[in-house]
Amino acid sequence: MASATSPPREREAGSGAGPAxxxxxxxxxxxxxxxxxxxxxxxxxxxxxxxxxxxxxRATLVRQIAQHAHSEIIGMQPEANWITRAPSxxxxxxxxxxxxxxxxxxxxxxxxxxTLGADREELLDKLHSGRQKYSSIFNYPTLTWADVGxxxxxxxxxxxxxxxxxxxxxxxxxxxxxxxxCKEESFHQRQGYELxxxxxRGTPAQRAMAQDAVDRWWWPSLMMFGPPDEASSHSARxxxxxxxxxxxxxxxxxxxxxCVPQAxxxxxTLPDPELTWNAERGHWDFGPIDWQxxxxxxxxxxxxxxxxxxxxxxxxxxxxxxxxxAAAHAAKQRSRPVEPPAHQERQPAGAHTAAPRAARSGDR
Amino acid sequence: xxxxAPPALALLPPADDALVLSHRLGEWAGHAPVLEEEVALxxxxxxxxxxxxxxYAELRDELGSEDEIAYLREERxxxxxxxxxxxxxxxxxxxxRQLYFSAYQLPLHHRLASCVPVAAKxxxxxxxxxxxxxQWTLRLGDGTEESHARMQRAADALWxxxxxxxxxxxxxxxxxxGLRAExxxxxxxxxxxxxxxxxxxxxTGAWSAGAGRQGLHTEPFxxxxxxxxxxxxxxxxxxx
Numbered sequence: 126m127a128s129a130t131s132p133p134r135e136r137e138a139g140s141g142a143g144p145a146x147x148x149x150x151x152x153x154x155x156x157x158x159x160x161x162x163x164x165x166x167x168x169x170x171x172x173x174x175x176x177x178x179x180x181x182x183r184a185t186l187v188r189q190i191a192q193h194a195h196s197e198i199i200g201m202q203p204e205a206n207w208i209t210r211a212p213s214x215x216x217x218x219x220x221x222x223x224x225x226x227x228x229x230x231x232x233x234x235x236x237x238x239x240t241l242g243a244d245r246e247e248l249l250d251k252l253h254s255g256r257q258k259y260s261s262i263f264n265y266p267t268l269t270w271a272d273v274g275x276x277x278x279x280x281x282x283x284x285x286x287x288x289x290x291x292x293x294x295x296x297x298x299x300x301x302x303x304x305x306x307c308k309e310e311s312f313h314q315r316q317g318y319e320l321x322x323x324x325x326r327g328t329p330a331q332r333a334m335a336q337d338a339v340d341r342w343w344w345p346s347l348m349m350f351g352p353p354d355e356a357s358s359h360s361a362r363x364x365x366x367x368x369x370x371x372x373x374x375x376x377x378x379x380x381x382x383x384c385v386p387q388a389x390x391x392x393x394t395l396p397d398p399e400l401t402w403n404a405e406r407g408h409w410d411f412g413p414i415d416w417q418x419x420x421x422x423x424x425x426x427x428x429x430x431x432x433x434x435x436x437x438x439x440x441x442x443x444x445x446x447x448x449x450x451a452a453a454h455a456a457k458q459r460s461r462p463v464e465p466p467a468h469q470e471r472q473p474a475g476a477h478t479a480a481p482r483a484a485r486s487g488d489r
Numbered sequence: 490x491x492x493x494a495p496p497a498l499a500l501l502p503p504a505d506d507a508l509v510l511s512h513r514l515g516e517w518a519g520h521a522p523v524l525e526e527e528v529a530l531x532x533x534x535x536x537x538x539x540x541x542x543x544x545y546a547e548l549r550d551e552l553g554s555e556d557e558i559a560y561l562r563e564e565r566x567x568x569x570x571x572x573x574x575x576x577x578x579x580x581x582x583x584x585x586r587q588l589y590f591s592a593y594q595l596p597l598h599h600r601l602a603s604c605v606p607v608a609a610k611x612x613x614x615x616x617x618x619x620x621x622x623x624q625w626t627l628r629l630g631d632g633t634e635e636s637h638a639r640m641q642r643a644a645d646a647l648w649x650x651x652x653x654x655x656x657x658x659x660x661x662x663x664x665x666x667g668l669r670a671e672x673x674x675x676x677x678x679x680x681x682x683x684x685x686x687x688x689x690x691x692x693t694g695a696w697s698a699g700a701g702r703q704g705l706h707t708e709p710f711x712x713x714x715x716x717x718x719x720x721x722x723x724x725x726x727x728x729x
Binding site for chain 1: 508512515516518519520521522523524525527528531532534535538539541542545555556559560579580627628629631632633635636639716717719720721724726727728729
């Protein structure tokens with residue numbers, strides 16, 4: 126993350142939309158850069174990679190984007206757990222496409238972090254060594270097929286509630302990545318809902334499976350919005366920087382209000398006897414969240430913390446020889462004289478060269 | 490090349506090939522050596538699953554719905570070749586398996602394109618699969634001593650499953666000798682550029698294992714099917 130300490134750069138108007146500047150930028154003081162930055166944020170302009178930004182803003186973004194990227198790739202595990210057992214070919218195609226989308230989201234997000242001077246390998250090291258976190262929700266196990274639906278409906282639903290405001294985040298590359306992520310996430314959310322609907326309308330065993338999954342995933346989903354506002358350490362500054370636009374509790378309430386009628390349409394019960402419509406507030410009241418459970422999982426004591434991290438490390442370690450070989454081949458290619466065209470390699474595909482074709486249509 | 494559609498049951502072996510290899514590739518999800526390969530392997534798996542479903546649709550009158558065909562047949566009724574059911578092992582095995590298979594599937598699709606509508610579209614996908622496997626074969630064959638050794642090991646281990654690819658499938662009236670020659674040409678070219686040795690095997694007189702087309706499979710396949718079919722079979726008649 127060399128550029129975290131790089132000298133301040135002239136702020137370039139927007140993403141190159143402004144008039145081109147001739148010659149060297151005029152000398153500016155730190156205070157003037159800060160004033161420009163503050164004015165841009167206040168005017169809802171986007172901060173772009175080459176713009177000057179406070180070190181703490183950069184560090185906050187790297188931390189948040191990395192955590193988000195890590196959540197995407199760890200989040201592949203609980204759902205990939207059911208790819209080989211998907212009960213119909215249609216569901217299997219949908220699930221594989223979804224898990225693939227998550228890998229794609231990981232790629233956009235690591236890319237966004239790299240625009241801030243971070244390095245993907247370093248960020249992965251931090252994930253593997255436990256120095257950076259991922260969303261705690263993925264430390265719960267997927268025990269039945271219905272969990273795939275509950276994750277889509279509730280976990281992706283909560284993620285969308287959190288992420289839609291990020292499409293207006295002050296940092297341009299993150300905001301743009303989130304536009305694409307949110308579109309795909311809303312597909313996933315509808316697919317999850319539809320999966321649960323099929324189970325809810327199915328046999329008694331399928332119905333019970335759906336209810337059990339909702340019982341287990343409801344409270345952890347509410348925890349995805351983070352601690353209550355009064356206990357949230359990063360919130361105030363992120364709000365001022367327009368990285369964050371709504372408080373944890375506001376978003377949580379919004380999510381509950383969306384889910385209650387959807388649960389009713391699904392014919393499933395949310396496991397909270399205190400859920401009641403509060404006409405005065407115009408919102409649903411809900412029962413207390415077990416924050417001790419949240420804290421324990423954050424500390425690493427959740428049902429799957431060790432397992433998720435272990436699988437991630439193993440995949441990385443087992444793949445080390447592949448990455449080394451790809452790098453060695455690329456280095457040899459660079460040092461070799463140009464070969465005659467008779468056996469020219471076809472269009473490269475695969476690691477670090479070409480992204481395979483983008484998101485699949487599958488069954489969407 | 491024939492312009493008249495083959496009998497539907499002749500499409501079962503290629504359909505099962507696609508389903509089974511798709512399943513094996515799906516097992517990589519969350520385990521790939523680099524994030525780009527999570528996307529690439531899933532892409533190939535999805536293409537193959539799409540091909541299998543399109544071919545099963547042609548078999549509806551004979552064998553029932555796609556899910557009945559995939560989930561309710563016993564191991565002995567599957568007509569896929571043994572190559573595609575082989576476990577993923579390391580990334581080298583997965584790449585070599587894909588190279589052997591895609592180098593066969595591409596000329597097969599070209600030959601079927603005039604009479605099996607799905608084959609024309611599938612050929613475009615398969616060209617990409619072959620390209621992906623070829624590029625990785627070049628990287629890994631050339632990369633490091635370890636990657637070279639792993640690739641040669643995988644190439645040798647899987648070679649014995651390639652012989653049955655060229656046993657004519659009843660009802661598919663195509664030029665099997667030409668297909669085999671094309672396959673051998675691709676393999677010799679790619680292995681040559683990757684610094685790998687084409688193994689001794691069917692082409693050089695060694696005995697070839699393989700009777701998947703007759704429903705005789707290898708031991709790992711039964712476990713694969715057990716996992717794949719378990720949930721569907723646990724809820725008879727349910728829809729998902």
